[in-house]
Amino acid sequence: MSSIPGGRSRRVDGERGLAFVGLTALTGAYASVLWRVTDVVGGSPEFAAVVVASIALAALVGRYVGVRVALGVTSGLLFLGLLTYLFALPQSQVALLTPERVVNDTLALLTGLSILRLVGAGVWAIAVVPGPVFLSWYLAVRRRYVSAVVAGSLALALVVLTGDADAVATVVGVLGATTTVAASTFERHGGGLAQADVLTALLAAMIVVSATFSVVPGAAGSPLLPDRGAPTVEASIVESRDNVDIVGSIRLSPDVRFTVESPRSEYWQTAAYDRYTGDGWVRTGNTRPYDGRLSGPPGSTRELEQTVTAEAPLSILPAAWKPVDVGGAVASETVVTPQGGIRPETTLQAGENYTVTSRVPNSTSERLRAAGTDYPDRVSSSYLQLPESTTDRVRERAETVAGEEETPYDKAVAIESYLEENKEYSLSVPRPTGDVADAFLFEMDAGYCTYYATTMVVMLRSQGVPARFVTGYTSGEDLGNGTHVVRGLHSHAWVEVYFPDTGWVRFDPTPSGPRQTAEDARIAEAQQSGLDNIDYGEPNGTTPIPSNGTDTPNGTGAESPSTPGEVTTTDPTNGTQPPADGFAEAVPTAGPSDGGAGPFPTMPTRRTLVVALIGLVGVAAGARRTTMAERAIGLLSVQFQRRRDPDSDVRRAYDRLGTLLEREHRARRPGETPRAYVESLPTGESRSAAEARRVVELYERAQYGDGVTEREADEAVSTVDRLVRASTPILRWLR
Structure with a gap:
């Protein structure tokens, strides 16, 4: 017991x-x-x-x-x-x-x-x-x-x-x-x-x-199976979200978003992000209502007034950095982010406009080199953050590239130049796993703006230089009269570096030439296809944008061509489903790197295979619980019979017959003889009942008597084969 x-x-x-x-x-x-x-x-x-x-x-x-x-x-x-x-x-x-x-x-x-x-x-x-x-x-x-x-x-x-x-x-x-x-x-x-x-x-x-x-x-x-409604980078900009997810392959959208009346070309900023998560960016803190003129950056600035007109529903307030005053009906619906940007609490409809006044930092390279490193606590605490899981090789590469430079400005220029010269520009890239900056530096040969900007910010922060990830639009197409037409493909991500007594200064590590080529090709393709919302006036080329790299910062000297941006998506529907905001969002391009069409079928993702394997385990467990597996194995076992000697063949035929009768009627009870078992089944005087009794008779002779002949063994096996076919629907249909 x-x-x-x-x-x-x-x-x-x-x-x-x-x-x-x-x-x-x-x-x-x-x-x-x-x-x-x-x-x-x-x-x-x-x-x-x-x-x-x-x-x-x-x-x-x-x-x-x-x-x-x-x-x-x-x-x-x-x-x-x-x-x-x-x-x-x-x-x-x-x-x-x-x-x-x-x-x-x-x-x-x-x-x-x-x-x-x-x-x-x-x-x-x-x-x-x-x-x-x-x-x-x-x-x-x-x-x-x-x-x-x-x-x-x-x-x-x-x-x-x-x-x-x-x-x-x-x-x-x-x-x-x-x-x-x-x-x-x-x-x-x-x-x-x-x-x-x-x-x-x-x-x-x-x-x-x-x-x-x-x-x-x-x-x-992070769905286990592909999410067909994943947001695009431009959608995150247009919708003024508080986080940016870095995705894989992208295409460009040629639709006109807004126009800007401005005497000078600038990057039209929409958001800045301070916290790097390893696979994207987050804006921390809460917004506050806009209640009048904002403070400008420290140091020398120049005033720039812009009038922005929405050409499609617009849930952002693009403006040159740094905005200090907002005019128009939208001013009462404007909020200010902790990073100093502005955003609307409403959506501007096509035709609506607003005026924004910006104080643009106006500093020379020499002044930035002499800026020093006396950063305010609020800047150091927010813009030097890196995940603890940031790899040592990222820090070591940043040290190799910029460690010998004496000033933060020279470090920024060195890293900007390194990325421009050592990475190719491509819209067709696979989304890496793990840390984006680490993957872009050591595992990827090419990428687009979000990869370049993310990696530069991470490298700068690892060198103790405050930097942030910024999104918005490049200047767009200059129509020659101070009007800039900005399309979806001008959406862009770049870097801003903080300098004491100057504030945030723009750097752009993404190569401008390939981006310009991609922009021109996409617009030409859209025009040939006859798409709506493409043509807008007669562009006079693209207004040059001030360079912040190896030339002079923020428009203080030589200028370089503007750089069109990118629109990203992970939506595999190829644009057949319009997005919620009405914009014609871009769709992934097919290519070798992103699983596009090729001579071989695309393999399922690893997560999909894991889910399929789990499903099979569940089916197997359910089959065990319902005895389905045992019944299926038994049914398969009676389909075929290997021949040996006559007595063994008859005994095997009888075993197959027993399995068949058990599936159709009942199992043989303990102590019940084969003959009594067959006689007790409700088969009557049918042909199958007579055939079953004949197989039992041959079995008794093979098991207990003098044995059977080859011909009798053939008879038993063929009889059971016939009974199996009659009881198996698919075999009966194939006869």
């Missing part, structure tokens, strides 16, 4: 282990998202230590402390975390914290505000994680698995709602929660691990469904 409790104990231990495996997956899902935040902004070792300490604390007190005390500990951890976060914020940000602002920011987090946009994102992640980790593991130690899943799932739901959790993290978390709940059910109601095939089939179905239909919340960031 003692073996029964022992067996029960082993089974319970197995189910308890399964519950902790599931909880580990759930915890790892949301913790991995928050860990990535700390990797981007700093503090990942501290974050890992806090998670481990929270689990250890839960394991320590779980056996001795009641639930009420544990809830108090959890509340205390959350409160201490909130205080830590508030004390870590800059004083300027704390001054803005009102009850209304706190409520609004909380609602924003729950409706898609990325954690990476928070000013103290790393401290926030470290402050938030102890509460749910401690509570969920404490409840698991107390064998309250369902409650533990609820506590962990709340944390997972938070990172899903903020949009920071991709499909993989979301699915892993859901599977972990499901596993823990299933283990709790097994432990409470029995069944144990023998029910693992049911759980396997269920989890596999969840993965396949979520991957195929992209219904998992938060999956848009």
Whole structure:
């Protein structure tokens, strides 16, 4: 009798282990998202230590402390975390914290505000994680698995709602929660691990469904299967989003977006981004209403007035850096970003216009070389950030290229020139995995503006030079009367470097010649195709744009041709589905590097193959549960028979007949003779019944009598073959 409790104990231990495996997956899902935040902004070792300490604390007190005390500990951890976060914020940000602002920011987090946009994102992640980790593991130690899943799932739901959790993290978390709940059910109601095939089939179905239909919340960031609605770089510019995702192959859109009346050509900036995530850019902080003239950059500037007219719906306010005054009806709907840019809270319709006055930095190369490195704290804290996972070889390459230069200006020129001279310009590139700058420097031969600009900013920051990633449009086509026509293909990304007493100064590492060629070719192609919204007046060439590299910065001397920009997309529909904003967005080009058409069929992606494999595992588990696999194997086993000697052939024929009769009627009972079994079946006096009895007669002679002849063996085998064909629909149809 003692073996029964022992067996029960082993089974319970197995189910308890399964519950902790599931909880580990759930915890790892949301913790991995928050860990990535700390990797981007700093503090990942501290974050890992806090998670481990929270689990250890839960394991320590779980056996001795009641639930009420544990809830108090959890509340205390959350409160201490909130205080830590508030004390870590800059004083300027704390001054803005009102009850209304706190409520609004909380609602924003729950409706898609990325954690990476928070000013103290790393401290926030470290402050938030102890509460749910401690509570969920404490409840698991107390064998309250369902409650533990609820506590962990709340944390997972938070990172899903903020949009920071991709499909993989979301699915892993859901599977972990499901596993823990299933283990709790097994432990409470029995069944144990023998029910693992049911759980396997269920989890596999969840993965396949979520991957195929992209219904998992938060999956848009990284779907397991291709997302056919992925945004383009131009869409991120046009829609003034707070983050830029770097994608793969692109094409150019020739549609006219807006016109600018300006006595001088400039880059028309729309957004600046301060936080690099490794695969894209994020703008941190909150906007504030525009309430009058803004401050200009320090140092010498020149005033530039521009009148911008929308030629299509426009949700941006393009302007030369740095805008200080906005005029027109849109002024009351304008907000100012923490990076000093402007953006509308409404959409300008075609024909609407506004006037913006900018103070453009006006500094010489000599003055920039003498600017020094006395950066304000707000600049150093925001524009020197790099993910902790930035590779050493990126830093070493930056040191090789610019380490011997004495001034930040010369470092910027050296890196700009290096990228222009060592990388080719191409619109057809595969989206790299991992860190974009690392991939562009060491694994890619070519790229376009977002790759060049991202890599230059990363290299500069690794050298201690504050820099940021900027998006907008190049000057466009000059019609000769101060009017600049700006198309979608003029969308662009470049770099701005900060200099004390001057402010932000533009550098553009993307080669201008190939971009100009690509622009001209795309416009000519669109005109030959007769597309609408292409022709606009008679262009007088492209107004030269000031060079900020090896010549002179920001228009203080020699000028170089303007550089058209790029429009990107990952939409494989080839433009057949119009985007939501009505613009004719670009679609990927087919080429060797991006999986275009070729002599061989395109292989599925690795993630697709993984999903397919998981689906097959689920089907196999479901088949085992329904005995479908056994029945299928049995059906296959009766289809063919290898011939040996007469007696063996008859015995094999009888075995095939038994499998067939079992599938159609019932299995032979223990102790029931073959003859009695066949006689008991409801086959009556049909031909098949007579044939079955004949096979049994031959079997008895082969098994117990003097044996059978070759002819009788042929008769038994052919009889069973005929019965198999009659009972197998596809074989019956092929006859």
